[in-house]
Amino acid sequence: MHPPSFQTWICLFCLLWITTTAATAQKVGLVLSGGGAKGLAHVGVLKVLEQHQIPIDYIVGTSMGSVVGALYAAGYSPSEIEELVLSPHFQHWATGKKMDEHAFNYFSLDPSPAALRLPLDLNSSLKVQATSGLVNDVNLNYALATRLAAGSAIANYDFDKLFVPFRSLAAEIFTRQQVVQEKGSLADAVRNSMAVPLAFRPIRQADGRYLFDGGVFNNFPADVMRSEFKPDIIIGVNVGDVSYKKYPHEKDDELLNSALIFLALDVADTTALGSKSILIQPNLEGFGTTDFARVQELIDIGVKAAQEKLPLMKQRIEREVDTVALIQRRHQFQSRAPKPRFSNVEVHGLEENQNEYTRKFFRKIGRYYTIDDIEEGYYRLAANDFFRGIYPRIHYDSTSKGYELSIDARQSNNVTAEVGAVFSTRPVDNLYVGLEFRYLNRLLYTIGANGNISRFNPAGSFSFRVNIPAFIPFYLEPSVLYHSMNYQDANGFLDRDATSTQLRLRNFKVGLQAGFSHNFRSRFVLDGAWFSNEDMYANSENVSTDDVLDETDYDGYTAALRFERNSLNRKMYSTKGHRAVLGVRAVTASELYRPGSTSITTEANTNEHKWLQFSATYEGFYPLANQKSSWGYFIKGVISTQGLFSNFQSSLISAPAFSPLPDSRTIFLENYRANRYGAIGLNYSLTFWNKFEWRTEVYTHIMHQRLQEDLLQKAVRSKGFSRPYLTASTGFVFQLPIGPAALHFIHYDNPTNRWSVFGHVGFLIFRPRTLE
Secondary structure, eight states, rough: OOOOHHHHHHHHHHHHHHHHHHHHHOOOEEEOOOHHHHHGHHHHHHHHHHHHOOOOEEEEEEHHHHHHHHHHHEEEEEEHHHHHHHHHHHHHHHOOOOOOOGEEEEEEOOOEEEEEEEEEEEOOOEOOOEEOOOOOHHHHOOOOOOOHHHHHHHTTTEEEEEEEOEEEEEEETTTEEEEEEESOOOOHHHHTTTTOOSSSSOOTTTTOOBOEEEEGGGOOOHHHHHHHHSSSEEEEEOOOOOOSSSOOTTTHHHHHHHHHHTTTOOOOGGGGGGGTTTEOOOOOOOTTTOOOHHHHHHHHHHHHHHHHHHHHHHHHHOOOOOOHOOOHHHHHHHHHHHHHHHOOEEEEESOOHHHHHHHHHHOSSSSSSHHHHHHHHHHHHHHGGGEEEEEEEEEEEETTTEEEEEEEEEOOOSSSEEEEEESSSSSSOOOEEEEEEEESSEEEEEEEEEEEEESSEEEEEEEEEEEEEEEEOEEEEEEEEEEEEEEEESTTTTOOOOOOOEEEEEEEEEEEEEESSSSSSEEEEEEEEEEEEEEESSSSSSSOOTOOOOEEEEEEEEEEEEEEEEEOSSSSSSSEEEEEEEEEEEEEEEEEEOOTTTTTTOEEEEEEEEEEEEEEEEEEEEEOOOOSEEEEEEEEEEEEEOOOSSSHHHHHHHBBBOSSTTTGGSSSGGGOOSSSSEEEEEEEEEEETTEEEEHHHHHHHEEBOOEEEEETEEEOOSSSBBOOOOEEEEEEEEEETTTTEEEEEOOOSSSSSSSSEEEEESSSOOOTTTTT
């Protein structure tokens, strides 16, 4: 056998060189379709591609495919993207729900009984228009801007210079053209690409246009990949096919809302890939476009779909990417990111004096704003309904060596209407209505009026607030309040036919409040007011319609300083967060007593009173690992130097009340009123059937120098401490859009109302009395 000739060796070498060069030069493009929540399957596909050394040289995405693709192109690894979408914050970005740690309540720390807040726009022609009910994008916009800022800066806002060259598809609906985004802010490109009609509002561009979700015209942009990058092979991942093999009879109602949103989006044309490319089609039947809570399932489905195509990918893609080299290249890309500091904040979109007002929400110490300064200022701005239409843009300025934040602020509405209602098993039904008007000039002015229409608790208030965004922002608010509570002999289950009133409390207050807020959840409040209270009551349990009630009128002045912090996740029946209130109040008042037919004495008298009151309340709730149950605790203490009034009933009525349960203020409990007391409590709740909860609460309180009645109907103080008093409640709570629906079985350690059943629907939240 003769050895190969020289010519044969040359031919073999050339063939080997051509084969090796072709494999090395082989370029792979990845196309990621839109599909709402189903696009989370893209994360699973990316994990498999990297784990098995499949190269990704270019990415083109639309809608949710644009989100995942942009994160990867900006230098995030598949595991980092997975960690991001599995985080609790992601649910807030996708659904628009407020984030607990960023629900800044400088404007509205006090919970309102309103179940519905309807933003309205009262324009110059006095036409009232309801604003759109799209998903609140405050969290989403900030998340995209901050998480994609570094990648954009490294690439100098050229998508070809990202970690992986990238294109994002959007749509211009008026001219019915698709827009291929290749330069500028990566966050803007992604946000444009996911502006789903009827779901997310579109963002105005620098040239004045509005762009929408790219899936409107092209939900599977394989053609864009070919025209932009001309890869040798394309891997296409399609999650956008919303069709079912058969009509989903059992799920059609559940799927209808999300299906309507995506009716305008094209079903993917997967034939555009070509015969030599690879299509990955995850089996997503049964998943909707809004199933963002099923993140892990969707990722796992993406992993499975990619693994099934691995043999075909290995066969057609000969080139492999060294894992160590890929990690090093990613680290090198990330290391070029500028320091996360901000040199300037600009606000646009409003009148100049209004823009100046919004800029003051951002505070800095030194030359630069920190990322924490930026975050706090952004959420301070977003906390007010007046600025719901805000959009952040972050751009790196090489001259100042810092990022610049540009806020596009739009006046979303200047009027907000509030409505709430409570329906109860006792005659404490309540209708709440409110209206707020806001006007922004150099300062933000808010005029508010609201009222309760109720047999038990008629009330109303009017206020005028001036918000001042200083280094420590504060507000000044003069207000007028009227408040009445009519306790009636209707304490039994479904006893709604009460005819006699044993106790009626009427309060009137004109005051000025100043609030100072140094962080998201806390504020200091200085409150001064003139007040006038009128208490009418009987001195015995049996009252006829012919009896004349005793009357104690006392008016005067009060001043209070309070620290308040509230991070509870709900207005009522909280399962997460904390609330703390520390306060001191000074009171000077003149008492006028007029006896009625149930009084032993027949002479009126007057007294002067001065006292100080210190109070502290703290409650916290801690979800367990399964997130289905939570424990909570409660601590409260009150010390008051308040003196005795003309008789026992007036002294008891004016004393601080311990109201541990939602319905505690709907009944008058003698054993729960004292000038000095301490209380502790425990709470447990278990969630099942989604929003259905079993809730149990136990409290005990002890009084010091408890008030007692002598034979002459006068109040006397007992010596030392009282015995512990036990309060317990167990029942069921169901969270409805109009507020909680609850049914409780309750024990009060009180001669009357010892055992009761109480149910209600709606937010059972009462205004505090003038001296509370």
